[in-house]
Amino acid sequence: xxxxxxxxxxxxxxxxxxxxxxxxxxxxxxxxxxxxxxxxxxxxxxxxxxxxxxxxxxxxxxxxxxxxxxxxxxxxxxxxxxxxxxxxxxxxxxxxxxxxxxxxxxxxxxxxxxxxxxxxxxxxxxxxxxxxxxxxxxxxxxxxxxxxxxxxxxxxxxxxxxxxxxxxxxxxxxxxxxxxxxxxxxxxxxxxxxxxxxxxxxxxxxxxxxxxxxxxxxxxxxxxxxxxxxxxxxxxxxxxxxxxxxxxxxxxxxxxxxxxxxxxxxxxxxxxxxxxxxxxxxxxxxxxxxxxxxxxxxxxxxxxxxxxxxxxxxxxxxxxxxxxxxxxxxxxxxxxxxxxxxxxxxxxxxxxxxxxxxxxxxxxxxxxxxxxxxxx
Amino acid sequence: xxxxxxxxxxxxxxxxxxxxxxxxxxxxxxxxxxxxxxxxxxxxxxxxxxxxxxxxxxxxxxxxxxxxxxxxxxxxxxxxxxxxxxxxxxxxxxxxxxxxxxxxxxxxxxxxxxxxxxxxxxxxxxxxxxxxxxxxxxxxxxxxxxxxxxxxxxxxxxxxxxxxxxxxxxxxxxxxxxxxxxxxxxxxxxxxxxxxxxxxxxxxxxxxxxxxxxxxxxxxxxxxxxxxxxxxxxxxxxxxxxxxxxxxxxxxxxxxxxxxxxxxxxxxxxxxxxxxxxxxxxxxxxxxxxxxxxxxxx
Amino acid sequence: xxxxxxxxxxxxxxxxxxxxxxxxxxxxxxxxxxxxxxxxxxxxxxxxxxxxxxxxxxxxxxxxxxxxxxxxxxxxxxxxxxxxxxxxxxxxxxxxxxxxxxxxxxxxxxxxxxxxxxxxxxxxxxxxxxxxxxxxxxxxxxxxxxxxxxxxxxxxxxxxxxxxxxxxxxxxxxxxxxxxxxxxxxxxxxxxxxxxxxxxxxxxxxxxxxxxxxxxxxxxxxxxxxxxxxxxxxxxxxxxxxxxxxxxxxxxxxxxxxxxxxxxxxxxxxxxxxxxxxxxxxxxxxxxxxxxxxxxxxxxxxxxxxxxxxxxxxxxxx
Numbered sequence: 001x002x003x004x005x006x007x008x009x010x011x012x013x014x015x016x017x018x019x020x021x022x023x024x025x026x027x028x029x030x031x032x033x034x035x036x037x038x039x040x041x042x043x044x045x046x047x048x049x050x051x052x053x054x055x056x057x058x059x060x061x062x063x064x065x066x067x068x069x070x071x072x073x074x075x076x077x078x079x080x081x082x083x084x085x086x087x088x089x090x091x092x093x094x095x096x097x098x099x100x101x102x103x104x105x106x107x108x109x110x111x112x113x114x115x116x117x118x119x120x121x122x123x124x125x126x127x128x129x130x131x132x133x134x135x136x137x138x139x140x141x142x143x144x145x146x147x148x149x150x151x152x153x154x155x156x157x158x159x160x161x162x163x164x165x166x167x168x169x170x171x172x173x174x175x176x177x178x179x180x181x182x183x184x185x186x187x188x189x190x191x192x193x194x195x196x197x198x199x200x201x202x203x204x205x206x207x208x209x210x211x212x213x214x215x216x217x218x219x220x221x222x223x224x225x226x227x228x229x230x231x232x233x234x235x236x237x238x239x240x241x242x243x244x245x246x247x248x249x250x251x252x253x254x255x256x257x258x259x260x261x262x263x264x265x266x267x268x269x270x271x272x273x274x275x276x277x278x279x280x281x282x283x284x285x286x287x288x289x290x291x292x293x294x295x296x297x298x299x300x301x302x303x304x305x306x307x308x309x310x311x312x313x314x315x316x317x318x319x320x321x322x323x324x325x326x327x328x329x330x331x332x333x334x335x336x337x338x339x340x341x342x343x344x345x346x347x348x349x350x351x352x353x354x355x356x357x358x359x360x361x362x363x364x365x366x367x368x369x370x371x372x373x374x375x376x
Numbered sequence: 377x378x379x380x381x382x383x384x385x386x387x388x389x390x391x392x393x394x395x396x397x398x399x400x401x402x403x404x405x406x407x408x409x410x411x412x413x414x415x416x417x418x419x420x421x422x423x424x425x426x427x428x429x430x431x432x433x434x435x436x437x438x439x440x441x442x443x444x445x446x447x448x449x450x451x452x453x454x455x456x457x458x459x460x461x462x463x464x465x466x467x468x469x470x471x472x473x474x475x476x477x478x479x480x481x482x483x484x485x486x487x488x489x490x491x492x493x494x495x496x497x498x499x500x501x502x503x504x505x506x507x508x509x510x511x512x513x514x515x516x517x518x519x520x521x522x523x524x525x526x527x528x529x530x531x532x533x534x535x536x537x538x539x540x541x542x543x544x545x546x547x548x549x550x551x552x553x554x555x556x557x558x559x560x561x562x563x564x565x566x567x568x569x570x571x572x573x574x575x576x577x578x579x580x581x582x583x584x585x586x587x588x589x590x591x592x593x594x595x596x597x598x599x600x601x602x603x604x605x606x607x608x609x610x611x612x613x614x615x616x617x618x619x620x621x622x623x624x625x626x627x628x629x630x631x632x633x634x635x636x637x638x639x640x641x642x643x644x645x646x647x648x649x650x651x652x653x654x655x656x657x658x659x660x661x662x663x664x665x666x667x668x669x670x671x672x673x674x
Numbered sequence: 675x676x677x678x679x680x681x682x683x684x685x686x687x688x689x690x691x692x693x694x695x696x697x698x699x700x701x702x703x704x705x706x707x708x709x710x711x712x713x714x715x716x717x718x719x720x721x722x723x724x725x726x727x728x729x730x731x732x733x734x735x736x737x738x739x740x741x742x743x744x745x746x747x748x749x750x751x752x753x754x755x756x757x758x759x760x761x762x763x764x765x766x767x768x769x770x771x772x773x774x775x776x777x778x779x780x781x782x783x784x785x786x787x788x789x790x791x792x793x794x795x796x797x798x799x800x801x802x803x804x805x806x807x808x809x810x811x812x813x814x815x816x817x818x819x820x821x822x823x824x825x826x827x828x829x830x831x832x833x834x835x836x837x838x839x840x841x842x843x844x845x846x847x848x849x850x851x852x853x854x855x856x857x858x859x860x861x862x863x864x865x866x867x868x869x870x871x872x873x874x875x876x877x878x879x880x881x882x883x884x885x886x887x888x889x890x891x892x893x894x895x896x897x898x899x900x901x902x903x904x905x906x907x908x909x910x911x912x913x914x915x916x917x918x919x920x921x922x923x924x925x926x927x928x929x930x931x932x933x934x935x936x937x938x939x940x941x942x943x944x945x946x947x948x949x950x951x952x953x954x955x956x957x958x959x960x961x962x963x964x965x966x967x968x969x970x971x972x973x974x975x976x977x978x979x980x981x982x983x984x985x986x987x988x989x990x991x992x
Contacts, residue, residue, distance in 0.1 A: 036498035036951075038597065044499075079811045079906040087902070091699040104811050108904060111815045170644070170800060170810045197644055199800075203593045203600075206386040207638030207646075214379050227500055231595055239382070240511060240518035258502040259595050262509050411782055465962045472969035474781065475728070479923045482916060483961025490955035498951075602913070606789070613786060648797040651790035658783050659775050 026069040027062070027323070029054060029310065030094035030118075032085045032109060034077035034101055038201055038227045041255055042101045045303035047072050048294050050098050053307050056289070063314050064321065075100050079108040086112035094118060095323060098310050101302060102225075103129060103173035110134055119325050121309030123302045125249065126172045127180070130351045135329055138348055140309030141302070142272065142357030144177040147249060150359040150376060151221060151270050152184030155246070158374065161219040163193045165212050165243070167232070168223040169200040177248050178223035193217055198228060205232050206239060213241045223248040230259025237263035246270055246361075253300050257368040264364045268373060272301055272343070273360055283342045301343060308341040312348075315339055378516040383639040384632065389523045389592070391631020392530035396585035397608035398615070398623040399537065400578030406554035406618035407567075407574055408470075410477050414461060414484035416605015418454060418579055421488055422586030423596040424496050426450040427503055436504070443506050450587055451580040458579030459572050461488075467568075485601075492598040500597045503590035526588050533581060534624045541620055550574065554618055607634075610654050616664030625665060682930065687841070694833045702829045703901070704944045709836035710897050711918075712936045713843045716929070717890035718918045720847070723927030724856075725883040726863040728781045731788030732918045734795045735765040735888035737910025739895025741799065744813040744905040745806050753820050754900055761896040762889045769888025770881055777880040792912035799907040812906025819900055829901075836897045843890055844929065855882055924964050926971020934972060 031050050034043035047070075054068040062068060071092055073085035082100060086109035089097055096119040100106050103124035113120040114134040122129070123141040130139055155161050164185055168178030175197075182192050193215045196208050209232070212220070220236065220243045222229050229251040236245060237260075247256065249271040257264040278284070286307070290298050298304055316328035329348075338345035338355070347355045362370040397419050404412040429449050434442045465484045469477040510521040541547035552560040553570045561567050589604065590596050611630045615622025633653065638646040657664070690709075694702050718732040739761040746752040746760065776787050802809035819826040819835060826832075850856040862869040862876045870876055899905050917939060925935030938960070943953040964972060 036493075038500060040497075040499040078908045079814075080902070080904070080909040083814070083902045083904040083906070087703060088700065091703065108811065108814055108906070111903070170802075172811055175809075199644055199647075201597075202643075203589075203595065204386075204390060204634075204638075205643075207383060207635050208643045210379055210382045210386065210639055213382070227595060231593055234594065238509070238511060238518065238520045240513055255500065255502065255595075261505040261594060405782075409782075411785070468966045469969065472965070475923050476965040476969040478785075479920050480962045480965040482920050483958040483965070486954045486958030486961070488958075490952075490958065494951065494955060606793075609786070613783070617782075644801050645797065648794045651794050655776075655787050655790050658779060658787055662779060662783055 025066055027066040027317075028069050028071055028092065028094040030089035030092070030097035031070060031072040032075050032082065032089060032097050032099040032105065033072070034105070035072065035074035037076040037078070039077045039101055039225065041253060041299045042302055043074070043077070043099075045299035046099050046101060046306050049290065049298060049303045049307045050310060052286075052290055052293055053310060057314065063317055064323070075105045075109075077102055077105060079104050082106075082108040083112065085109060090116040090118055095325065096121065096310070096313050098122075098306050100124070101306075102171065103176070104171050106137075107172055110137055113137075117325055119313055119328065121306065121313065123305040123309075124173060126176045128172060128176065130353050133351075135352070136325065137352045138309055138312070138329070138332065139353050140305045140312075140346070141354060143353055144173070144180050146357055147270065147359060148177060148180035148184045151181050151246065151248070152188055152190065154270070154361060154374060155219055155221065156185055156188040156190035159219070159244075161244075162191055163215065163217045163219070163243075164190055165194045165196065165215065165217040165220045166192055166223065167196045167198060167208075167212075167220065169198055169225070169228060171200065171224070173250065174200075174224040174248075178221075181221055181223060181248075198224065198232070200224065200228055203231060205235050209235055209239050209241060213239055217241070217243040219244045219246060221246045221248070222251065225250045226253035226256040227259070230256040230264070233260040233267050234263040244268060252362075254297075254368075257364060260364075264368060265366050267364045269362045269364065269370070270359060271362070272357060278304075278342065278344075280340065280342075282340060286342050304342045308343050308346050311341060312339055312346050379639070381517045383635045385517065385519055385523060386639075387632035387635030388628065389526050389631070390634060391611075391628035392527050393585050393588050393592075393604070393627075394608050394611045394630050395534065395624045395627025396530050396581045396588070397604055398611040398627045399534070399620065400582045401605075401609050402612040402615070402617055402620060402623040403550075403554075403574045403578050405612070406620075407550070407557070407571055408466065408477075409474070410466065410481060411609065412466075412578075413478070413481040413605070414465075414488055415578065415582060416603075416608065417485050417488035417492070417601035418458065418461075419582045419586040419589070419604055419608075420596070420598065420601030421457070421492050422450050422454045422583035423503065423590040423600075424492055424501065424598075425453050425583075426587045426590055427501060427596070428496075429453075430504060430506070438504065438506055446506075447584065447587060451583040454579040454583035454586075455576040458575035458582075462571060462575045467571075489599055489601060496598065498598065500595050503594045503596060505594070507591055522592055526592060529584070530588075533584065537577065537581070538620060538624075546573070607650070610650065613654065614657060614664055616666040619664065619666050622664055622666035629665075683844075690837060690840075694830045699829060701944075702833055704941055706829065706833050706836050706897075706901050708936060708941050709833070709840050710894050710901065711940050712933050713836075713840050713894040713897075714891050715918050715921045715925075715932045715936050716843050716847060717887040717894065719922045719927055719932050720850070720890070721883050721887040722919065722922050723932075724850070724863070725859045725880060727777065727880060727883065728785040729788045729884070729887075730785045730915050730919045731790075731792035731795075731912065732887065732891055733910045733912060733914035734788075734792045735769055735891035736895045736898070736914070737795065737799070737905070737907075738765040738768060738888075739892025740899040740905045740910070741807060741813075741895070742892065743896040743899045744816055747816050747899075748813050749806055754817060754896070755819070755821060758893065758896055761892050763892075765892030765895070766885045766889035770885040773881045773884035777877060777884070789912050789915070792910075792915050796907045796911055799910075808906075810907060812904060812909075814904045816899055816903040816905075818903070832897070832901050835900065839893055839897055842893075846886075846890065847929070850886075855879055859883055920961055923971060924961055926968070926974040928971070928973050931971050931973030 031047050033046040051070050054070050058067050073089055075082035075085045082105035103126035106122035106124035114136045119136050121138040121140050125141050125144045127143050127145050166178050166182045168174040185192055229247045233245050245267040247269045252269050252271040316331040320327050332348045338347035349355050358376045360372055361374040363373045365371050400415045429446050465480045469480055507522045512519050549565045553567050557567050611626035612623045615626025637649045714736050721727050721729040742761040742764050743757040746757040799807045800810045819831055858874050858879045921935035925931030
């Protein structure tokens, strides 16, 4: 009896040793995301999605025979932690990094990945991300300038608002989107009566809103994140400001509706179509698998954009038959036909921007769900 | 004028929340000469405790009675936590060097803050809409029901505390203990009980403040305690630390100051201006507006 | 204790001198962090432990040094090494100017005012004053260390940069103990009234301590900025100041104590990565426990040099 037990144990040891040895041949994929902090909801969505895709790829035999090993680093949504994460992930030998959610964090990490030749794919929408000439950066979303152009066109020429207020926080993304939108509105002959900035996470926006109220706006465009946007909308309604509220893409998160509560109804969100509305089988399957594994919907489109970035890089490795990052980027920028992705077709321009992108304006209904108000 | 009155209403709402929390700081400081750094995190914890009581104990009931029960149960829970905190982290250091207790308080702050994160997770949690969104428009100045509730309830609680401290025998013992602990002990006052009582009152008021934050702003995060704690502590100093009416006035003034700076000067510089005001006051009049009521602990 | 001073320090220096070659890149980064934060904690010890002023804003001076280096390098193209003098001087001058009106404040008030300075500083950085601080993102992409034309990009170079700075700090601190200002600080910490009555200008020496601590912290900031090639406001938040404050008091205002505090706070969590979320929770408990068991710190200052505020209430504690 004892001997059997010992044999079993020895076998187990041997198996685990062999398993350990086979680890040496893995494709290391880094995740840099705000797993804690104000944007934890999104960060965890990115990590969950990457782990799901990795498990799916591994189940099919991995990439060119190598199993994917996911290494996650929490950048907390702050630039400094992002810089530290970047160093850490590079030191751990990752080939590519998925994330981060915020442009700030993606930007803070960019140079480190570039220096190390590690591919980085982020949903950060700040235009500055692709303006530095780092070949290692692939944007899996669409840049702010595209959204700003759409938002301005809609506010000025479709809805014909006369008194528009633009609000942002101080982050790279929000400030960039707000400035671009303000410029685009003015270029179209629109009237921006106030351009305000709020401090992210400060909760109390009533002093700023009170000032805005005195300017009698008919539309408010908020370019910040959902954690502030929901509270901003609630406080706007509480102050009796009748203007229509438009949240930029980063407000597209279930928490926006929860935070705004009954005030959410009637607010508008400008973004690319949300996950549930994605039509293709590939999207439906992935979202169904996500729900089975984690018991909830992906928090937003952003996590899925990042997954598409990861799928594109893996696809490039497989087509090239090697793990050369430089060649992978060249392949992605010169594809004859775009790759079919979860969030639509994927193709990259020479500067690392994703090509294409259509926006929609969504109205939040009484039950918190979206109704398409306007489709580009 | 509309804007001025609106900012006034905003400032008073925030100010009364600061004042409720400031009372916890000022009473503890009065008797123990200790900055209870954990108090802000206790306030944050009460919002989470309240949320859990709402979902788990009350079965998401939203009636007036249910809301009252949530307030009472949360205050009770936090009072217990406050007493335990004092017992474990502060009482053993009663006779130790001043700074040892400060470090212990910082440690307790880390424990509570990260305890919240471990129990409720790092994500922002969202408070239910327990107060109906009702607004009244007075010629352009909009006041919401939740603002009225916060203001009235805070004033009632503060008045009750003031009467308790000034007019009752136990209140006299609290005052005696904050003037001279040893003399109070010689007069037959059980200082340990007084300190426990102060933690019960301070934590309960803090709990009400935490629930107000949850009800008013709806989004609560595990690390929000520092922000409110710091502001409340400044309010306590503004009014004169150890001085109970001072904390109330200090809280209100700070709320108003913050609202007017954010409204008329710049919302992005509001924190900086608040601290510059604090620094100036401490340099010019270190004992606060109403004067501190603590004996120098030598 | 004497043995520790006689043999401990040389052995420590020897070990630290060869350490980077035994570590992989990740642990080299941790070791650099240890060195940099040790320097900041020691500079905090000059103000808090050696001079008895309740300063909870040391991250301000640390950050000011780091930003001085970052701004001069990024906006004006100065080499990193050339920024060092200003990265020491600017925080030191600010330390003196800020300390001037506040050093007479009673302990707790000084503590609150220094927190206030720290918060104002971070807000100034976030609001991108003068358009040079880079707002909430900070400044990225600093140059690497260049000495005599050699471009030292490796982490090992940064490690030795940090190591030299630490040695320098230790040298300054040991000289301080023996010097006139050191003795003056010692007296005024022991008994301010007595020190004043024998003619020591306590105000001048207190401001001196602030300036010295600020300068050293500023130098540490240069190393920090070089290590990450980046600076950003939240790295110098007042929460960081709170940590440095706690480290000095938990460690006990002695060189081994302070370094032990830094080790426990910044290196141990790296060893237990899986428990990262438990880090501050456990550290909080450790702070409470350490204070209850050893109210004067884990490795208190040697006898006769124990700061007055640490020995009050004599019979209690270790």
